[in-house]
Amino acid sequence: MKLASGHLSYCTNIHSGESWKDHFDAIKKNFPGIKKQISPEQMMGIGLRLSNSASTDLLDPNEVQVFKTWLNDNNAYVFTMNGFPYGDFHHAIVKDQVHAPDWTSEARFEYTIRLFKILAELLPQGMEGGISTSPLSYRHWFPTEELSEQAKKTATHNIILVAEELYKFKMERGIRMHLDIEPEPDGMLETGAEFIAWFENMLxxxxxxxxxxxLQISESDAEECIKEHICLCYDVCHFAIGYEQHSEILEQLDKKGIRIGKIQISAALKADMPEDANSRASIAEAFSKYNEPTYLHQVVARNADRSLIRYRDLPQALNDSQNHTVNEWRAHFHVPVFAEDLGLLRSTQSDIVDVLEIQKNRPFTDHLEVETYTWEVLPETLKMPIDQSIIRELNWVKDILE
Structure with missing residues (x-):
């Protein structure tokens, strides 16, 4: 729905299914009831996730028309899409393969262009659209600096070719869209500083x-093209895990003229790590309940001197839980945004409040998307019926923004 501070919805990657039929069935089953509770009178947007196979299905003009008719009949619209996970995102071991194929590949480029073609058909007239995507690749796939730098250059070249296509959409059809790069732990672009350095020094x-x-344009026009069509996806969970200061990052981006295409409203796990070994073991045990095999759950630990230790997945952190130089853990596990107190653990909900307060007072994007895709793997104590969970999350965000 459209609030004073932007279009708000939830990402449909919370629903399982990989074919377009699966995606559409889940939307038809869940969205009307959610909309009735959240936005009964006005139109409500959808944050659409399409797998690669679903995108090939929906590129069919007949399928697109059926979906457009359904959107119109249900007073709904699509304004943002999640183009990060390419393949099976629920019923497989995803882990680092969420980045595959990465931006060094033709397959990632083709998938993303296909998504933009679909989004161009679905966007309401005059509305800007965006698609979030992987931060180039997974950094640990490249064991040397030389290999990493070459991969980064290849990925950047492919992203520039996406910007070229988006420039043509704007020039030829008057449709404005942007690709939103989403830094995350262990991504090739992991932090706000890394994203800015890449944007300015390579992109x-x-x-x-x-x-x-x-395009036969000037270099200054080429720079403007990039700044219009390549943006940052600000996933609050990811920045919180790295202990980043939101106000500082947002100020830097604003000063440099780098746009934020979307806020992904998401919460991570965190806990202080006490000196007492027994208390520390109890907290580690609480974290272990979130150690499931589908997704990566990177942990960033902060030492007393404020330096950071990065663990590739939760088991590595659990094995080092008695490291007494560490005084806090933050773990990449998207928990419902309305839940702050999780027993011995807490969520990074306060980071969401900080970001949304900035957005409310000085909007820096028009796209707001709640993204809690882990519903199927949440501990039972955090589960409620999926539609009720989504409704509660959206209402919690609305209360802050309004």
Whole structure:
């Protein structure tokens, strides 16, 4: 729905299913009831997630028309999409393969362009659309600096080619869309500082060379093209895990003219790590209840001197739980945003409040999407019927924004 501070919805990657039929069935089953509770009178947006196979199905003009008719009949619209997970996202071991195929591949480029073609058909007239995506690749796939740098350049080249296509959409059809890069733990772009450095030191210089030649535009126009069509997806959970200061990052992005395409409203797990070994063991045991095999649950630990230790997954952190230089853990596990007190653990809900207060007072994007995709793997104590959970999350966000 459209609030004073932007379009608010939830990401349909919370629903399982990989074919378009599966996706559409889940939307038809859940969305009307959610809308009735959240936005009964006005239109409500959908944050659409499509797998690669679903995107090939929905590219069919007949399928698109059926969906558009359903959207119209249900007073709904699509304004943002999640193009990060390419394949099976629920009933498989996802882990680092959520980045595969990465931005060094033709397959990732083709999938993303397919999503933009679909979004262009679904966007209401005059509305800007965005698609979030992987932060280039998974950094641990590249064991040397040389391999990592080459992968980053190849990925950047492919992203520039996406910007070229989005420039053409705007010029030829008047449709404005942007690709929203989503930093996350162990991504090739992991932090706000890494994203800004990549944007300024690699993306813009390469784009000036490539786009000025391919589009026959000036280098300054090529830079403007990039700043319009390549944005940051601000996943609050991911920035909170890295102990980043939201106000500082947002101020830097604003000063540099780098746009934020979407806020993904999400919460991570956190806990102080006490000196007492027994208390520390109890907290580690509480974290272990979230150690499930589907997704990566990276942990970032903060030492007393404020330096950070990064663990690739929760088991590695659990094995080091008696490291007494550490005084806090934050873990990548999207928990419902309305839940702050989780027994011995807490969530990073306060980070969401901080970001949304900034957005409410000085909006920096028009797209707001709650993303708690872990419903199927949540501990039973946190589960409620999926539609009721989504409704409660959206109402919690609305209360802050309004």
């Amino acid at each position: 813009i210089p390469m784009a000036k060379s490539i786009l000025s030649e391919r």
